[in-house]
Amino acid sequence: xxVRTRFAPSPTGYLHLGGLRTALYTFLFAKQNGGQxxxxxxxxxxxxxxxxxxxxxxxxxRQAGLTYDEGPDVGGDYGPYIxxxxxxxxxxxxxxxxxxxxxxxxxxxKEELQARRDAATEKGxxxxxxxxxxxxxxxxxxxxxxxxxxxxxxxxxxxxxxxxFEDALYGHVEAPCDTLDxxxxxKADGLPTYNFANVIDDxxxxxxxxxxxxxxxxxxxxxxxxxxxxxxxxxxxxxxxxVMKDASxxxxxxxxxxxxEDLLAQGYVRDAVINxxxxxxxxxxxxxxxxxxxxxxxxxxxxxxSKAPAIFxxxxxxxxxxxxxxxxxxxxxxxxxxxxxxxVLAGKQMDYRRLAELLHTRTEVFNRVPDMVSFxxxxxxxxNAIYTHKKMKTDADISLKAxxxxxxxxxxxxxxxxxxxxxxxxxxxxxxxxxxxxIMWPVRIAISGLQSTPGGTTEIxxxxxxxxxxxxxxxxxxxxxxxxxxAGTSNV
RNA sequence: GGCUCCAUGGUCAAGCGGUUAAGACGUCGCCCUCUCAAGGCGAAAUCAGGGGUCCGAUUCCCCUUGGAGCUACCA
Numbered sequence: 001x002x003v004r005t006r007f008a009p010s011p012t013g014y015l016h017l018g019g020l021r022t023a024l025y026t027f028l029f030a031k032q033n034g035g036q037x038x039x040x041x042x043x044x045x046x047x048x049x050x051x052x053x054x055x056x057x058x059x060x061x062r063q064a065g066l067t068y069d070e071g072p073d074v075g076g077d078y079g080p081y082i083x084x085x086x087x088x089x090x091x092x093x094x095x096x097x098x099x100x101x102x103x104x105x106x107x108x109x110k111e112e113l114q115a116r117r118d119a120a121t122e123k124g125x126x127x128x129x130x131x132x133x134x135x136x137x138x139x140x141x142x143x144x145x146x147x148x149x150x151x152x153x154x155x156x157x158x159x160x161x162x163x164x165f166e167d168a169l170y171g172h173v174e175a176p177c178d179t180l181d182x183x184x185x186x187k188a189d190g191l192p193t194y195n196f197a198n199v200i201d202d203x204x205x206x207x208x209x210x211x212x213x214x215x216x217x218x219x220x221x222x223x224x225x226x227x228x229x230x231x232x233x234x235x236x237x238x239x240x241x242x243v244m245k246d247a248s249x250x251x252x253x254x255x256x257x258x259x260x261e262d263l264l265a266q267g268y269v270r271d272a273v274i275n276x277x278x279x280x281x282x283x284x285x286x287x288x289x290x291x292x293x294x295x296x297x298x299x300x301x302x303x304x305x306s307k308a309p310a311i312f313x314x315x316x317x318x319x320x321x322x323x324x325x326x327x328x329x330x331x332x333x334x335x336x337x338x339x340x341x342x343x344v345l346a347g348k349q350m351d352y353r354r355l356a357e358l359l360h361t362r363t364e365v366f367n368r369v370p371d372m373v374s375f376x377x378x379x380x381x382x383x384n385a386i387y388t389h390k391k392m393k394t395d396a397d398i399s400l401k402a403x404x405x406x407x408x409x410x411x412x413x414x415x416x417x418x419x420x421x422x423x424x425x426x427x428x429x430x431x432x433x434x435x436x437x438x439i440m441w442p443v444r445i446a447i448s449g450l451q452s453t454p455g456g457t458t459e460i461x462x463x464x465x466x467x468x469x470x471x472x473x474x475x476x477x478x479x480x481x482x483x484x485x486x487a488g489t490s491n492v
Numbered sequence: 493g494g495c496u497c498c499a500u501g502g503u504c505a506a507g508c509g510g511u512u513a514a515g516a517c518g519u520c521g522c523c524c525u526c527u528c529a530a531g532g533c534g535a536a537a538u539c540a541g542g543g544g545u546c547c548g549a550u551u552c553c554c555c556u557u558g559g560a561g562c563u564a565c566c567a
Contacts, residue, residue, distance in 0.1 A: 008567095009567090010566080010567055012566090012567080042567065044566090044567085045565095045566050045567065047566085048566065048567080106565095110564095110565065113564095113565090124493085125493095126493065126494060126563080127563090128563085152565055154565095170496095170497070170498090173496070173497075174496090175495060175496065175562095176495075179494065179495045179496090179563085180495085180563095181563070181564095183564090183565095184564080184565045185565095186565085187565040188565055189565080191565090193564090193565070193566080193567085194566070194567045195567090197567095198567090213561090213567095214496095214497070214498090214560080214561060214562095215560095215561055215562070215567080216561090216562085216567085217496065217497060217561070217562080218495065218496040218497075218561065218562045218563085219496090219562065219563095221496090239497090241497090241498080241560085242560070242561080244559095244560085247558095247559070247560095248559065248560080250560080250561095276504095279504065279505085279516090280504065281504085283504085283505055283506065285506075286506090286515090287506085287514080287515050287516080289515085289516060289517095306504090306505080307497080307498060307499090308497095308498050308499060308559090308560090309498075309559080309560060309561095310503090310504065310505090311503060311504080312503095313502095313503045313504065313517070313518085315503075315517060315518055316503070316504065316516080316517045316518080317517095318517090319516085319517055319518085320517090322529095322530095326530080361529070361530055362528075362529050362530080364529095372528095389527085391527095392526080392527085422526085425526080426526090429526095435526095436526055437525090437526055437527090438526095439526080440526030440527080441526065441527070443526085444526070444527060445527090448527090450527085450528090451527065451528085452527050452528035452529085453527060453528065454527095454528070454529075455527090455528085456525095456526050456527060456528085457526055457527080458526075
């Protein structure tokens with residue numbers, strides 16, 4: 001069988017992570033089977049359409065590496081791939097159903113329906129379309145349509161029996177017909193609803209496997225009724241559980257949950273996001289967890305799909321991102337980190353290459369880089385308390401001593417390289433019978449103002465350069481002297 | 493409310509009648525170390541509850557509970 005799958009988003013905004021995952025799985029399945037992956041735009045709800053959203057979808061899929069074989073902007077033999085451009089295709093099919101009795105025109109206005117719905121709700125009853133217009137003789141109905149009266153076409157769901165389908169993941173799913181509503185197939189504006197368009201288009205486009213979210217699970221039995229009415233073979237269905245933000249909330253645009261684009265902008269790398277997303281709701285069955293897109297195509301298997309919703313866990317994404325960043329070639333890293341360094345270091349004289357070396361394995365997400373290096377641009381305000389460190393065996397007095405000893409040594413150096421600085425400070429410790437840390441820690445605090453920094457004392461000293469290093473040490477010495485003096489007087 | 497679906501640690505999850513119930517993230521120790529990170533070693537932590545079926549249930553069935561989806565001229 002030539003497998004054909006499709007990703008069919010509505011252009012209502014950016015592509016969110018759940019949508020991206022659906023697209024990914026759909027793509028993987030098609031590619032694994034040597035089939036086609038198709039993009040179709042479902043824009044039949046004109047009111048919800050967001051301008052520019054279609055382009056955003058193209059862009060996201062491209063950035064994600066999910067290239068589609070057919071679609072609005074790449075063409076194909078089954079076009080058009082935008083539903084509004086197919087609008088005239090649907091009515092004839094609907095009329096075919098009207099003819100056979102599987103559907104019927106309805107002239108009830110929205111207001112009338114609302115009134116009846118409200119009345120039912122008031123009585124505490126559940127409302128479902130009452131088949132009011134099914135009673136209109138077909139000739140009369142056709143005549144009213146021809147006259148130009150506004151109408152919709154509804155699916156005629158049987159009053160009894162059950163509708164069902166087989167899902168590749170969920171198995172047999174069925175629903176009693178009497179709980180199903182006579183859905184609108186063709187709206188008053190002539191456009192089809194999703195309920196109808198998905199069936200017509202999937203059939204016309206030769207889609208063999210439909211992968212989509214579980215929000216369609218309970219309405220798919222109805223779609224199968226349509227396939228049966230047409231005498232068409234229904235595709236194989238694979239419904240996908242949703243991606244959740246937490247236990248009870250789906251990831252959604254509405255609450256500002258990040259889109260794929262947002263994540264990239266924040267400094268997550270593409271492959272890490274894809275890798276992470278792939279494993280959210282799918283397991284390869286073995287212990288591998290790093291996959292390229294090609295490896296995913298090989299490894300993907302419907303059997304590994306999870307039926308339960310998966311919670312989007314940022315910590316794991318961060319971990320993946322860190323791993324991907326650490327593993328990327330240094331030159332690539334340097335190129336990627338440079339704009340983030342520029343945010344706080346632009347204009348400074350700074351060895352970006354050396355700084356990037358220090359940052360490379362410490363970068364979890366690029367947007368955290370500016371905060372990590374801003375101390376190089378400007379010495380942060382700090383409390384003398386951080387000079388005291390139990391493991392380093394330092395306190396204010398020792399720190400002051402260390403700074404005073406180090407200052408002239410560093411000042412006298414011509415070669416201010418890391419190695420030279422390191423050797424000088426280590427020797428100083430030995431000569432004064434101090435622990436290495438008793439020199440290193442105070443100096444690093446003085447020149448960084450931070451308890452933890454990317455790189456140690458010598459790297460920071462080198463990056464700052466001799467002049468700035470000495471200036472910060474002088475400041476540190478004064479700061480320490482002041483507080484020690486104050487402490488002394490107040491104790492007397 | 494009705495209908496549909498789901499349920500293994502905090503999170504992602506393996507498991508598919510007999511296991512010491514994998515692994516990963518995270519958390520917590522220890523080691524390494526001029527800080528942090530990385531790295532090494534180790535630890536705590538899961539079968540929602542109750543009934544069945546069976547020699548034997550995490551695994552099969554039912555109920556309860558919890559969660560999600562649908563219930564639009566939205567998708």
